[in-house]
Amino acid sequence: MTSAVARTRIKFCGLTQANDVHRAVALGVDALGFVMWPGSQRAIDLSTLAALAAEVPAFVTRVGLFVDADPAFVRRCAPYLDLLQFHGNESPDDCARHSDRAWIKALRMRDDVDLEREAARYWGARALLLDAYRPGVPGGTGDTFDWSRIPAALAKPVILAGGLTPDNIGPAVHQVAPHAVDVSGGVEAAPGIKDPTRMAAFVREVSRANQPC
Numbered sequence: 570m571t572s573a574v575a576r577t578r579i580k581f582c583g584l585t586q587a588n589d590v591h592r593a594v595a596l597g598v599d600a601l602g603f604v605m606w607p608g609s610q611r612a613i614d615l616s617t618l619a620a621l622a623a624e625v626p627a628f629v630t631r632v633g634l635f636v637d638a639d640p641a642f643v644r645r646c647a648p649y650l651d652l653l654q655f656h657g658n659e660s661p662d663d664c665a666r667h668s669d670r671a672w673i674k675a676l677r678m679r680d681d682v683d684l685e686r687e688a689a690r691y692w693g694a695r696a697l698l699l700d701a702y703r704p705g706v707p708g709g710t711g712d713t714f715d716w717s718r719i720p721a722a723l724a725k726p727v728i729l730a731g732g733l734t735p736d737n738i739g740p741a742v743h744q745v746a747p748h749a750v751d752v753s754g755g756v757e758a759a760p761g762i763k764d765p766t767r768m769a770a771f772v773r774e775v776s777r778a779n780q781p782c
Contacts (some may be wrong), residue, residue, distance in 0.1 A: 577742050577775050578749035580632065580728065581768065583611035585761035590624045592765055596772045599749070600630040602654065605638065605646055610760035611753065615645060622649035632673075635659075643667055654698065661691050671695050673728065677702040678714040688724040697723070698751060701731035713737070716745050735770035742778035750775060 581593045582602030593601055603618050604611045613621070618633070625631050633650040635643055637657035644667070647653070653672040655664050664672050674691045675698040676682060688697060699719065701712035713732035726748035729741055734755035741750065756771050758764040 575746075576779055577747060579772060579775055580630075580749055580751040581753070581756065581763070582632070582634065582730075582751055583609070583753040583757070583761055584621065584763070585611060585613055585617070586763075587621060587624050589763040589768075590621055592763065592768055594626060594629055596768060598629070598772065600632050600652070601625060602632045602634055602751070602753070603650075604634045605642070606634060606636040606656070608636065618646060618649050640666060652695070656698075656700075661693060664691065665693050673698055675700055675730070678718060678731070682718075684718070684720055684723060691725070694725060696726040696728050696748060698728040698730055716741060719745055733771075735767055735774050738771055738774045739778040742775060 578599040580600035580602055581598050583604055584590055584593065584601050590601060603613055603621060605618065606612055622631050630651045631649065632652045632654050633646050634654045634656050637659060643653065647667065647670050650670065653667055653670050654675060655672060656675040659674070664674060672694060673696045674694045676684070676687055677700050679702045684697070691697065701714045716729070719727060727745065728749040728751050729745050729747040730751035732755065733741060733750055733752045738750060738752070752771055754760070756763055756767040
């Protein structure tokens with residue numbers, strides 16, 4: 570695939586602190602992800618979500634990450650979010666029940682995943698987020714997967730995730746030309762604590778990869 574020339578959107582996920590929200594916004598990050606799955610080291614509760622969401626200005630998308638969550642809990646979180654990210658085994662109907670919020674579906678790239686079939690199955694999703702597969706772990710593994718498995722033309726926009734760092738994001742953007750990229754551990758000093766230098770480097774490398782050759 571040729572070098573990307575369209576601007577690749579950036580999502581920083583696993584935010585837990587207001588100062589990291591402010592840094593991400595200042596860097597021009599397009600979306601901020603808040604993990605609402607209690608099994609994650611980056612999980613926050615509803616009150617923290619409300620406080621952090623209030624720090625996010627207009628035109629920056631607030632994304633809530635859920636893993637097979639109780640629909641009632643998703644509804645309680647929804648007022649503080651612009652986009653829902655379903656990262657578990659949710660069916661298309663499970664995702665679509667929250668019709669007042671746009672949503673994306675995360676797919677863990679097991680060997681048997683057929684992306685064209687999944688794009689048709691999750692037709693209501695605004696995009697498909699593609700993450701590495703590790704048995705028993707819904708996400709945040711820090712692993713990459715074989716990017717050549719992504720079809721050049723897919724019916725849904727692709728959000729590339731899984732083991733992305735400032736060191737490999739340039740080649741990832743060049744090879745996949747995704748609509749967006751999603752990073753969490755790759756810009757952290759510790760789980761849930763972002764590293765300002767790595768945050769800035771990641772954004773810089775995405776911008777560099779977007780430049781025409």
